[in-house]
Amino acid sequence: MTTGTRTGVWLVGARGSVATTVVAGCAAMTAGLHPPTGMVTETDAFAAAGLPPLPALVFGGHDTAECPLPKRAEELTAAGVLPHGLATAVAAELSAADEEIRPGGPRPGDGRDEEELITSFAADLTDFRTRLDLTRVVVLNVATTEPASGGAGLPPSSLYAAAALRAGCPYVNFTPSAGLRHPALTDTVAACGLPHAGRDGKTGQTLLRSVLAPMFVQRALTVRAWSGTNLLGGGDGAALADPAAAAAKNAGKERVLTDTLGPGVQGEVHIDDVPALGEWKTAWDHIAFDGFLGARMTLQTTWQGCDSALAAPLVLDLARLTARAHELGLSGPLEDLAFYFKDPDGTPPSALADQYTRLLAFGTRLGESR
Numbered sequence: 001m002t003t004g005t006r007t008g009v010w011l012v013g014a015r016g017s018v019a020t021t022v023v024a025g026c027a028a029m030t031a032g033l034h035p036p037t038g039m040v041t042e043t044d045a046f047a048a049a050g051l052p053p054l055p056a057l058v059f060g061g062h063d064t065a066e067c068p069l070p071k072r073a074e075e076l077t078a079a080g081v082l083p084h085g086l087a088t089a090v091a092a093e094l095s096a097a098d099e100e101i102r103p104g105g106p107r108p109g110d111g112r113d114e115e116e117l118i119t120s121f122a123a124d125l126t127d128f129r130t131r132l133d134l135t136r137v138v139v140l141n142v143a144t145t146e147p148a149s150g151g152a153g154l155p156p157s158s159l160y161a162a163a164a165l166r167a168g169c170p171y172v173n174f175t176p177s178a179g180l181r182h183p184a185l186t187d188t189v190a191a192c193g194l195p196h197a198g199r200d201g202k203t204g205q206t207l208l209r210s211v212l213a214p215m216f217v218q219r220a221l222t223v224r225a226w227s228g229t230n231l232l233g234g235g236d237g238a239a240l241a242d243p244a245a246a247a248a249k250n251a252g253k254e255r256v257l258t259d260t261l262g263p264g265v266q267g268e269v270h271i272d273d274v275p276a277l278g279e280w281k282t283a284w285d286h287i288a289f290d291g292f293l294g295a296r297m298t299l300q301t302t303w304q305g306c307d308s309a310l311a312a313p314l315v316l317d318l319a320r321l322t323a324r325a326h327e328l329g330l331s332g333p334l335e336d337l338a339f340y341f342k343d344p345d346g347t348p349p350s351a352l353a354d355q356y357t358r359l360l361a362f363g364t365r366l367g368e369s370r
Helices: 017-030 069-078 091-098 114-131 156-166 183-191 205-218 234-239 243-261 307-327 335-340 352-368
Strands: 007-012 057-063 101-103 136-141 171-173 195-198 222-232 269-273 280-290 296-306
Touching: 007 017, 007 114, 007 156, 007 307, 017 057, 017 069, 017 091, 017 307, 057 091, 057 114, 057 307, 069 091, 114 136, 114 156, 136 156, 136 307, 156 171, 156 183, 171 307, 195 307, 205 222, 205 243, 205 280, 205 296, 205 352, 222 243, 296 307, 307 335, 307 352, 335 352
Parallel strands: 007 057, 007 136, 057 101, 136 171, 171 195, 222 269
Antiparallel strands: 222 280, 280 296
C-alpha cells in the first residue's frame, strides 16, 4: 500500500450496530485508546502484507435509518457494547463518518425502479471516492438480514452489490442476504474483474462448529445429531423472527456440518427473538455421537457474546484484505477469505484450521507482491 493513500470503507447498513462499532473501534485503535483485539490482520503474520493502515481508512455508507452515529454509539454504550467514555472520545470521527452516509433504499413509497436505484447508489460511491481523493473504495454489506429472495426483481442487498460493481468497487457480503449471488447478477459478476468475498460473517456458533466438526471426523466418532438454538435481541433478533430471514441465516450455519460430516446428520438450528437480550446473544448446541462399541455420548456447548463486538474486527480485516487484493489486480471470489464466512464463495475447506492456513498463505502472497 503506497504511503499517504487513503482507502474508503463503504458500509451498507452504516448506522447499524456493527457499522457503528466498526467506526468507533477503528477510531479508538488509531488513537491508541484500545488494542486491536480480534483483528487477525494486526498480528505479526500480516505485518508485511501491505495492507492499508487503520488511520488510512475513511468511512461512509448507505442506510435507511436516520439515527446519527454519535447517538447510536451512545445507545451501544448504554447496552454495554462500547466502553464508557469511548463515544465521547471518538465523537469527531463518528460525526465525520455520519456526514458520509447517504440515503439507502428502496424505502416505502420510493418510486425509483431497479436501474435508477443502482445508478443512484453507484453515483454515491463514485462521489465518495473522487471528492475525498480515495485510492479505492471497498463496499461491505453489514445490514440486517433480509428474507430469502423468491420473488421477481432484485432484493436491496443485490441492488447495493450491483451498484458496487458498477462503480468499480470490490464487494464483501458479511450477511446471509443474496448480494452478488442473485442469479440475475451471475453474468455481471463474472465480467466485473473485481475481487469479492462472502457470505455471512462467522462470529460465534458457526465458528465453534467449524472447529468441533472436524474433531469428530479426525477421531472417527460418528455424529448422529447436531441441534442448535440461538437467543438474540436487537435488530437482528427482530429481523430473524421472520421465518424467511431465519432460513437464509440457517443455511449458512448448516453448511459447515454438511461439508464436514456429510448428509444425514439429524437436527436443526432454531433462532428465537428475545428483545430483553438487547445487543447480546446466546447460542447453544447439543451434539449426540457414538463412541467405541456404540457407546452413546453427548457434547453441549454454550456461546454468549455481543455480535457487534465479534463482527467489527472481522469487518475491518476484510476491508483491508480486499482493498489490498484490489490494489494488486486480483479478481473473482477470494476463496482464501473463507476463514471469515459461514457460507464462503467457491469450494474452500470447511475446517477453521485449514481455512486459517489458507488465509496465512494469502497474506504471504499479498506481501510478496509489494
